[in-house]
Amino acid sequence: MGRKAIIRVKDLRAGYGKDIILDHVSFNVYEGEVFVILGGSGCGKSTLLKAMIGLIEPRAGKITIDGDEICVDDDATLQKILRKVGVLYQGAALFGSMTIAENVALPIREYTSLPKESVDALVRMKLGLVNLKGYENHLPSELSGGMKKRAGLARAMALNPKILFFDEPSAGLDPVTSVELDDLILYLNRSLGTTMVIVTHELQSIFAVAQRIIMLDRRAKGIIAEGNPKYLRKHSQNQFVKQFFNRQAEVKGVAGKGPQ
Amino acid sequence: MNASETPSPSRYKISKNPEGGTTLHIHGNMDAANAGQMIDELTALLSDYSLSSLTVDLEKVDYLDDFGTLVLAHLRKMVTNGGNGFYVINSSDKIKELLSILHFDSLDEKMSIEKKRSSGIFIRIGEATLQQISDLKYAISFIGSIILSLVHICLHPRSLRTDDTIRYMQRVGVDGLPIVALISFLMGLIMAFMSSVQLEQFGANIYVASLVSLSMTRELGPIMTAIIVAGRSGSAFAAEIGTMKISEEVDALFTMGFNPVMFLVVPKLVAAAFMVPILTLFSDLFAIMGGLLVGVFMLDLTAGAYMAQTIKTLELFDVFWGVLKGGIFGVLITWIGCFRGFQVRGGAASVGQATTSAVVSSIFLIILCDSMFSVILRYWG
Numbered sequence: 239m240g241r242k243a244i245i246r247v248k249d250l251r252a253g254y255g256k257d258i259i260l261d262h263v264s265f266n267v268y269e270g271e272v273f274v275i276l277g278g279s280g281c282g283k284s285t286l287l288k289a290m291i292g293l294i295e296p297r298a299g300k301i302t303i304d305g306d307e308i309c310v311d312d313d314a315t316l317q318k319i320l321r322k323v324g325v326l327y328q329g330a331a332l333f334g335s336m337t338i339a340e341n342v343a344l345p346i347r348e349y350t351s352l353p354k355e356s357v358d359a360l361v362r363m364k365l366g367l368v369n370l371k372g373y374e375n376h377l378p379s380e381l382s383g384g385m386k387k388r389a390g391l392a393r394a395m396a397l398n399p400k401i402l403f404f405d406e407p408s409a410g411l412d413p414v415t416s417v418e419l420d421d422l423i424l425y426l427n428r429s430l431g432t433t434m435v436i437v438t439h440e441l442q443s444i445f446a447v448a449q450r451i452i453m454l455d456r457r458a459k460g461i462i463a464e465g466n467p468k469y470l471r472k473h474s475q476n477q478f479v480k481q482f483f484n485r486q487a488e489v490k491g492v493a494g495k496g497p498q
Numbered sequence: 499m500n501a502s503e504t505p506s507p508s509r510y511k512i513s514k515n516p517e518g519g520t521t522l523h524i525h526g527n528m529d530a531a532n533a534g535q536m537i538d539e540l541t542a543l544l545s546d547y548s549l550s551s552l553t554v555d556l557e558k559v560d561y562l563d564d565f566g567t568l569v570l571a572h573l574r575k576m577v578t579n580g581g582n583g584f585y586v587i588n589s590s591d592k593i594k595e596l597l598s599i600l601h602f603d604s605l606d607e608k609m610s611i612e613k614k615r616s617s618g619i620f621i622r623i624g625e626a627t628l629q630q631i632s633d634l635k636y637a638i639s640f641i642g643s644i645i646l647s648l649v650h651i652c653l654h655p656r657s658l659r660t661d662d663t664i665r666y667m668q669r670v671g672v673d674g675l676p677i678v679a680l681i682s683f684l685m686g687l688i689m690a691f692m693s694s695v696q697l698e699q700f701g702a703n704i705y706v707a708s709l710v711s712l713s714m715t716r717e718l719g720p721i722m723t724a725i726i727v728a729g730r731s732g733s734a735f736a737a738e739i740g741t742m743k744i745s746e747e748v749d750a751l752f753t754m755g756f757n758p759v760m761f762l763v764v765p766k767l768v769a770a771a772f773m774v775p776i777l778t779l780f781s782d783l784f785a786i787m788g789g790l791l792v793g794v795f796m797l798d799l800t801a802g803a804y805m806a807q808t809i810k811t812l813e814l815f816d817v818f819w820g821v822l823k824g825g826i827f828g829v830l831i832t833w834i835g836c837f838r839g840f841q842v843r844g845g846a847a848s849v850g851q852a853t854t855s856a857v858v859s860s861i862f863l864i865i866l867c868d869s870m871f872s873v874i875l876r877y878w879g
């Protein structure tokens with residue numbers, strides 16, 4: 239492909255303690271694409287995401303982001319990389335002692351020299367984008383789960399990072415908000431060229447936003463399918479992929495053999 | 499459009515229109531990295547012009563995001579007759595879409611975010627008072643539910659969560675023993691040393707043993723132990739329950755049909771009520787050993803004489819009284835720690851406050867109770 243790979247993961251091995259969760263995982267994410275990571279729960283999606291943002295150290299293999307290799311011990315490079323990424327955590331991870339506006343303003347104040355009222359205007363714009371106008375002065379504990387997610391997204395995209403990582407963005411959102419979030423993801427992707435790496439289970443949202451997916455599996459400890467979701471739905475031979483896209487429960491007997 | 503061009507930082511070009519307006523040509527990106535700088539530069543650059551109207555030419559701008567939008571909004575504010583004389587021209591479709599999604603036209607109506615206005619002093623005093631009253635009510639009802647749970651446990655001893663209780667016994671008692679022992683030993687040492695300076699003058703060295711043993715068993719042993727336990731375990735109880743509270747674990751217990759007090763408080767209470775007395779005994783013991791060390795090595799007493807004097811001074815009642823106080827302090831510490839934990843609302847900061855206040859209130863209550871005991875003993879004993 240002629241496009242530039244902005245994230246390269248090569249032969250990654252990651253795990254906790256004695257357990258190896260992922261092994262020999264290699265893939266690329268290209269600049270400007272919406273890339274989705276799928277898989278059953280507990281298969282290591284969050285682990286993969288954490289490895290990609292330098293929160294856990296790979297056991298083997300290497301990960302490069304925009305040309306720089308992630309190395310947990312090299313603080314300077316890591317900081318440089320982290321300036322280019324924004325992360326929406328599974329539980330939003332808003333700071334409980336700050337209002338929503340302060341949460342979003344925090345990175346903007348830290349990394350830009352904008353005057354106070356411009357920061358405020360920017361925060362309003364960001365919150366407007368995620369449909370949270372009027373909640374500037376609320377504390378995170380005063381918001382519902384879905385609203386926290388959206389506020390977390392506003393904070394993640396505060397500095398318009400090149401790459402946005404989402405850990406299960408639509409979990410806890412109602413279908414309408416979830417579609418709005420998809421639209422927002424597509425819009426950010428189109429207008430700002432942000433590369434999106436999303437962990438999700440929502441079939442609808444996968445078909446709506448994903449240009450390319452990888453599917454992880456617990457038993458295979460790695461990728462069992464890669465490609466365009468619509469194509470995979472029609473043509474994949476893999477039992478688990480078929481089940482996933484057709485929303486079938488695991489058939490007994492097939493489960494034992496596992497994905498090929 | 500090209501009447502007079504002013505040299506400026508390479509990013510900008512300014513030209514005067516024949517009709518009197520000003521046109522600003524911008525080159526390059528308008529994004530998060532340089533928006534702040536752009537605002538400063540443009541403010542300085544355009545301050546020399548009287549801007550009755552300003553046209554911004556975005557033909558050479560490849561990339562504009564919401565930070566760039568802010569720069570535009572800032573420029574619009576600089577135009578003297580409001581938004582009327584402000585135009586953006588030659589913007590690409592992408593930029594147009596962005597400006598419309600961000601509602602650029604109505605952007606600076608109300609730019610700054612006002613903090614919630616804090617209410618007047620009287621309202622705040624009133625609110626604080628009401629808060630205190632409801633806290634007090636809650637504290638009392640909390641005691642009530644603890645007592646009910648304890649009664650329930652007495653009637654159905656098997657409903658006590660034994661594993662948890664034993665775990666807390668270990669945390670409060672066994673894990674706390676080294677620090678209690680060390681501090682008590684040093685206290686005994688210091689007390690013996692300080693008192694010997696005075697008593698030596700009267701040749702009353704042997705009374706060092708009486709002083710150390712009596713004051714430690716009756717007063718200082720239980721108090722020191724209780725303060726250490728408040729710092730180690732009271733704070734831990736508050737933090738644990740507080741964290742469970744904000745992550746809705748307490749709600750989960752409740753909806754699963756568990757009584758949170760029974761589940762979370764009673765094991766801690768039982769553990770503390772048993773372990774603090776035992777720690778108190780150890781504290782007495784180590785303090786006497788500290789005194790003994792001073793007596794033998796500095797005051798030329800024999801170990802036998804020192805111990806004999808100690809035994810002569812102490813009555814069983816003194817030891818019993820100290821241990822009893824220890825038990826009561828243990829209950830007090832658990833009650834306050836758990837109570838503060840259950841009061842946590844909101845986020846992580848609230849857990850921190852609860853922990854602090856658990857320790858501070860425990861220590862205060864320990865001293866207060868101890869004074870009350872002294873008075874009671876004085877008039878009854």
Ligand SMILES: Nc1ncnc2c1ncn2[C@@H]1O[C@H](COP(=O)(O)OP(=O)(O)O)[C@@H](O)[C@H]1O
Nearest residue numbers: 254255259277278279280281282283284285286
């Ligand atoms: N901090 C941790 N310590 C040990 N094991 C963990 C930790 N986090 C996750 N795991 C294990 O790693 C596996 C993958 O977890 P995770 O990446 O969170 O899965 P998911 O795909 O659902 O996000 C699970 O089996 C989980 O038990």
Ligand SMILES: [Mg+2]
Nearest residue numbers: 283284328405
């Ligand atoms: Mg996960």
